[in-house]
Amino acid sequence: MIHPQKIAASLILAMVWMPVAFSSTEGSEAGVWLARMATALHEQNYEGVFTYVRGGKFNTMKIVHKFEGGKELERLLQLNGEKLEILRINDDLVCHHEKSDQIDLEHQVPMGPFSSAFNENLAAYQDQYRFSLHGDDRIAGRAVVKLGISPRLNDRYGYRLWLDKETGLLLQSHMLDVDRKRVREIFQFSTVSIGGDFDESMLLSSLSEDAVSHRLTSALVAFKKEKASRPQWRVSWLPNGFRPVRVPSSDRLHFTDGLATFSVFIERSGKSILPELATHVGGTVVISQRVKGATGQITVVGEVPIATARKVAESVEPVIY
Numbered sequence: 001m002i003h004p005q006k007i008a009a010s011l012i013l014a015m016v017w018m019p020v021a022f023s024s025t026e027g028s029e030a031g032v033w034l035a036r037m038a039t040a041l042h043e044q045n046y047e048g049v050f051t052y053v054r055g056g057k058f059n060t061m062k063i064v065h066k067f068e069g070g071k072e073l074e075r076l077l078q079l080n081g082e083k084l085e086i087l088r089i090n091d092d093l094v095c096h097h098e099k100s101d102q103i104d105l106e107h108q109v110p111m112g113p114f115s116s117a118f119n120e121n122l123a124a125y126q127d128q129y130r131f132s133l134h135g136d137d138r139i140a141g142r143a144v145v146k147l148g149i150s151p152r153l154n155d156r157y158g159y160r161l162w163l164d165k166e167t168g169l170l171l172q173s174h175m176l177d178v179d180r181k182r183v184r185e186i187f188q189f190s191t192v193s194i195g196g197d198f199d200e201s202m203l204l205s206s207l208s209e210d211a212v213s214h215r216l217t218s219a220l221v222a223f224k225k226e227k228a229s230r231p232q233w234r235v236s237w238l239p240n241g242f243r244p245v246r247v248p249s250s251d252r253l254h255f256t257d258g259l260a261t262f263s264v265f266i267e268r269s270g271k272s273i274l275p276e277l278a279t280h281v282g283g284t285v286v287i288s289q290r291v292k293g294a295t296g297q298i299t300v301v302g303e304v305p306i307a308t309a310r311k312v313a314e315s316v317e318p319v320i321y
Contacts (some may be wrong), residue, residue: 030131030147034122036168037161043067044167047202048140048192049079054282064202085205096205096213123256128152128241137162140169140189149259154178154299155239155308156260157283167194175283178305184283188302233266237315239308255302262302262309264316266291278306285309291316 026118038161041162060079065072074088084097097274134146158180162172171192175185187264200303206275233253241257253264287309298316300309 008305030133031216032127033133033145033163033168034131035148037163037170040164040167040169042072044169044194045196046192046194047198048189050187050189052185052187054284055280057282064198066198066200066203073200073203075205077206083207085207087203087205091146092215092216094213096141096207098207098212122149122259123239128156128257129158130261134160136165139164140192142166142171142194144171150180153240156257156304156307157184159259164194169194175303232268232319234315234319235312239304239312251265252318260298260303262300262304262312264312265298265299265301266316267299278310280306287313289313291304291318 022315039050047062049060049062052059052061055177059081061313062077062079062179063074065074067073072088072090074086074235076086076088077085082097084095087094128151130148130150132148132150134148137144137146138226143165144162145165147161147163149161151158151269152311157178158176160172160176163169164171169192170187172188173186174183176182176198177184233251235253235255238255239257242255242260242262245254245256245261251266251268253266255262275288276290277286279286283303284301284305285300285304286296286299288305290297292314298313300313302309304312
């Protein structure tokens with residue numbers, strides 16, 4: 001049985017001013033900064049401590065990131081609550097945590113922007129978003145430039161970004177609700193060191209050998225269209241600009257507009273049906289309802305407003321051959 005709350009907790013999350021008019025020159029300059037950000041997240045060496053706040057839950061994480069020989073090595077360590085680590089080599093992620101009575105899917109993985117499409121060149125998505133500059137600031141003792149990402153429609157969230165002036169690395173982000181006032185998720189470095197080298201032992205797990213480990217689905221993977229053979233279901237409506245990405249099975253579909261992502265899970269007929277559900281944790285929404293005109297249940301989980309997720313869920317229909 002699909003448990004929407006557990007799915008929401010297991011997804012690797014990503015993040016994100018008031019919409020303003022801006023000149024094409026300003027938009028182009030913002031695009032340059034966004035390209036620098038995408039490069040820096042991948043190719044800079046950095047280590048530091050950041051906080052990630054979503055749905056009233058506060059997480060403090062330590063990150064070590066190294067780029068060498070075209071390969072990314074990364075270690076994320078949760079500093080509060082349960083001991084939890086995420087080790088990454090390129091797109092391969094493994095989560096390690098202490099043994100507990102909970103199943104793996106109930107463990108939150110608070111990776112902040114390091115799991116999201118912020119790793120792409122977002123300037124390519126001007127059909128869906130407006131990009132603008134908002135002056136200078138300081139984060140973690142470093143000079144930053146402030147950027148705004150405003151959706152052209154209210155079917156997705158907006159973002160505020162604070163980028164390191166020297167390198168372009170993302171040092172703080174806010175995910176904004178559709179009203180552009182309420183902040184749904186916050187990511188911020190409190191300390192950060194950028195550049196230089198460090199010993200690879202800092203990238204090794206510090207947990208005991210009997211720690212529980214499991215692989216994670218990475219939102220960093222290159223977007224690929226992979227159609228399942230003779231799919232049993234299809235999504236007949238998507239917000240403008242969203243496209244399918246990697247499809248591991250006919251019962252799970254993934255979509256992105258280059259920044260926001262969401263997944264559709266299909267519970268086939270003959271299995272237990274859950275009560276209908278519509279909720280969110282921070283910027284992550286969970287919608288679960290029965291398929292119209294057929295037996296089965298649809299669950300939509302992702303970084304879109306509830307109204308958007310509901311419309312997607314209502315558009316799912318069986319494919320008749």
